Amino acid sequence: MKATVFRGEGNVQIEEVEDPEIENSEDVVIKITHTCICGSDLWFYRGHDDHEEGSVVGHEPMGVVEQTGDEVTSLEEGDRVLCPFSMSCGECEYCRKGIHTSCKNTGFFGEKSGAQAEKMRIEKADGTLVKVPERYKDNGKVLEKLLPLTDVMSTGHHAAVSANLEAGDTAVVIGDGAVGLCAVAASKRIGAEKIIAVGHHENRLEIAEEMGATHTVSSRGEEAVEEVMELTDGGANHVLECVGAQSALETAAQIVRPGGNIGYVGVPHLESADFVNEIFQKNISLQGGPAPVRNYIEELMKDVLQGTLDPSPVLDKKVSLDEVPEGYEAMDNREAIKVMVKIQE
Amino acid sequence: MKATVFRGEGNVQIEEVEDPEIENSEDVVIKITHTCICGSDLWFYRGHDDHEEGSVVGHEPMGVVEQTGDEVTSLEEGDRVLCPFSMSCGECEYCRKGIHTSCKNTGFFGEKSGAQAEKMRIEKADGTLVKVPERYKDNGKVLEKLLPLTDVMSTGHHAAVSANLEAGDTAVVIGDGAVGLCAVAASKRIGAEKIIAVGHHENRLEIAEEMGATHTVSSRGEEAVEEVMELTDGGANHVLECVGAQSALETAAQIVRPGGNIGYVGVPHLESADFVNEIFQKNISLQGGPAPVRNYIEELMKDVLQGTLDPSPVLDKKVSLDEVPEGYEAMDNREAIKVMVKIQE
Numbered sequence: 001m002k003a004t005v006f007r008g009e010g011n012v013q014i015e016e017v018e019d020p021e022i023e024n025s026e027d028v029v030i031k032i033t034h035t036c037i038c039g040s041d042l043w044f045y046r047g048h049d050d051h052e053e054g055s056v057v058g059h060e061p062m063g064v065v066e067q068t069g070d071e072v073t074s075l076e077e078g079d080r081v082l083c084p085f086s087m088s089c090g091e092c093e094y095c096r097k098g099i100h101t102s103c104k105n106t107g108f109f110g111e112k113s114g115a116q117a118e119k120m121r122i123e124k125a126d127g128t129l130v131k132v133p134e135r136y137k138d139n140g141k142v143l144e145k146l147l148p149l150t151d152v153m154s155t156g157h158h159a160a161v162s163a164n165l166e167a168g169d170t171a172v173v174i175g176d177g178a179v180g181l182c183a184v185a186a187s188k189r190i191g192a193e194k195i196i197a198v199g200h201h202e203n204r205l206e207i208a209e210e211m212g213a214t215h216t217v218s219s220r221g222e223e224a225v226e227e228v229m230e231l232t233d234g235g236a237n238h239v240l241e242c243v244g245a246q247s248a249l250e251t252a253a254q255i256v257r258p259g260g261n262i263g264y265v266g267v268p269h270l271e272s273a274d275f276v277n278e279i280f281q282k283n284i285s286l287q288g289g290p291a292p293v294r295n296y297i298e299e300l301m302k303d304v305l306q307g308t309l310d311p312s313p314v315l316d317k318k319v320s321l322d323e324v325p326e327g328y329e330a331m332d333n334r335e336a337i338k339v340m341v342k343i344q345e
Numbered sequence: 346m347k348a349t350v351f352r353g354e355g356n357v358q359i360e361e362v363e364d365p366e367i368e369n370s371e372d373v374v375i376k377i378t379h380t381c382i383c384g385s386d387l388w389f390y391r392g393h394d395d396h397e398e399g400s401v402v403g404h405e406p407m408g409v410v411e412q413t414g415d416e417v418t419s420l421e422e423g424d425r426v427l428c429p430f431s432m433s434c435g436e437c438e439y440c441r442k443g444i445h446t447s448c449k450n451t452g453f454f455g456e457k458s459g460a461q462a463e464k465m466r467i468e469k470a471d472g473t474l475v476k477v478p479e480r481y482k483d484n485g486k487v488l489e490k491l492l493p494l495t496d497v498m499s500t501g502h503h504a505a506v507s508a509n510l511e512a513g514d515t516a517v518v519i520g521d522g523a524v525g526l527c528a529v530a531a532s533k534r535i536g537a538e539k540i541i542a543v544g545h546h547e548n549r550l551e552i553a554e555e556m557g558a559t560h561t562v563s564s565r566g567e568e569a570v571e572e573v574m575e576l577t578d579g580g581a582n583h584v585l586e587c588v589g590a591q592s593a594l595e596t597a598a599q600i601v602r603p604g605g606n607i608g609y610v611g612v613p614h615l616e617s618a619d620f621v622n623e624i625f626q627k628n629i630s631l632q633g634g635p636a637p638v639r640n641y642i643e644e645l646m647k648d649v650l651q652g653t654l655d656p657s658p659v660l661d662k663k664v665s666l667d668e669v670p671e672g673y674e675a676m677d678n679r680e681a682i683k684v685m686v687k688i689q690e
Contacts, residue, residue: 097603099628102627258439258444259447268621268622268625270622272618273613273615273617277615280609280612280634282447283633283635283637285632286630288625289629290625
């Protein structure tokens, strides 16, 4: 089959690799129909994170079940399925607790297994995959709206949940990347009254407004902090930090109201722990981590299907599998927020 | 009056200073009868924190009301009162929310005002002070048990609350100083089933057992982590971090169970933010800060008076006001866990 293979900094190529096969009785093999390029794929693409050369990349698959292992009970050939960026058994303590990213029995995809490819083997399929209802399984428009649930939409929702956001609250979302925009949509869905999107790109903040932001802040540093402080009358009780950079966590620490909550979902890239002293003095709750997508995907799907949630505006560029290298370039040059890869029907 | 004055690193002296007076109609002046020397006093004493030379020190007063401002409604001359280490109006948003340390209208004691002295002016007295019931106001034994509520006992309780500890849970307490020992007592009071105290001093861990620890761990570093992992079958859901040092937060991050809670109350002294990545990967809640003593003091007092809580074992040395400099030395040399200062009846 064809797959996207990492060949060193700034270099991904479409190559012929071996087809995946059922290895365990709880596996399925899916034919991938749609996937994405993720902001987090840029870490290895830009050489910021170590990554094995020769590995198959991508982690946001949607597809159709092609083969099922003998012990798979809930899926059959032809089912359209969404797959979280991390696999989960659904049965261990942490899956039961809703933290599927800490599953004791499986985890992230291996190096031979990536979603920017024609097929993929999925472990613990009953626990990992979520079936799209028959009625919508071939509705291309609906499928595009569901695709972001595999990662960024569920991650934005996790920021809101981790920030303890409830209906009627004010949310401040830091970051105007795909996750930040999805956090805006998640805040709206939860019923936040005021949603302030903080970012650096005017065009993305316009999309934030489409997705539910009531206010946007595009200034930087101290000026941005002052604007948010004014809009929130002295700080926000619920800050959704969707970047992970040092400056983003520092901004979060500055704008959060005493006794408030920071939900953080961007993988922290920190050089200093100074912001910890600031949140300590204000008795802040800092909570978050890799989103337990599998815990959220069904409730979010329900909203997408009933038309009250649509994260698809973050998918502002579409490519074929052969065009994936151009997709990476577009993301790298910030010409696209998030690239959808349409592999097959 | 006589007061303890900071005169530079390793040097506190008992000096004659001006008597405090009512300055605002909501003030009271108290005659201090009991106070303590705090582990946090050692920061300036050891030269680790900047501190104004010539300032009056101490922040854990218990005393008797001597004079009241015109607008004070709940207190009168002769009342025995406990005073938290931070003053609070009781009326602003943050006091109402229970985070009295973020009070909008008053705060920590000023440089002219310290508790290791004969008298003290207290601002916003109705909001700050808690009256000891008449029946116990001259019961010396009870007063000694109540004294730690002004800081360390309430701080230990705050660690438990911030770690989301509930009856039946397992608590791991990091630190065998006065706050750690009080966190053990707080965990027992809340009804924790298993309480594991982690520290480096055998004699203090013995006191931890007296105060409710069901297990103690005295090894260091990796070995301590392994012991706790074994005792908790892979990590604790509730970790009470009562030190604030880099190593303590790193240990907390290692031993906390995925999806668990770290309550931290030691002022963070951090050089690296690496532990943040560890708690992020495990979706941990990190919560804590300076304890809102005023929020806890009444419920804890009730337990002390009914005999179900006794933090007084942490007060293992007693001195007079004139002996305060020796008290500092004893704390500095780790010859005492916490020093009580008995100033007058």
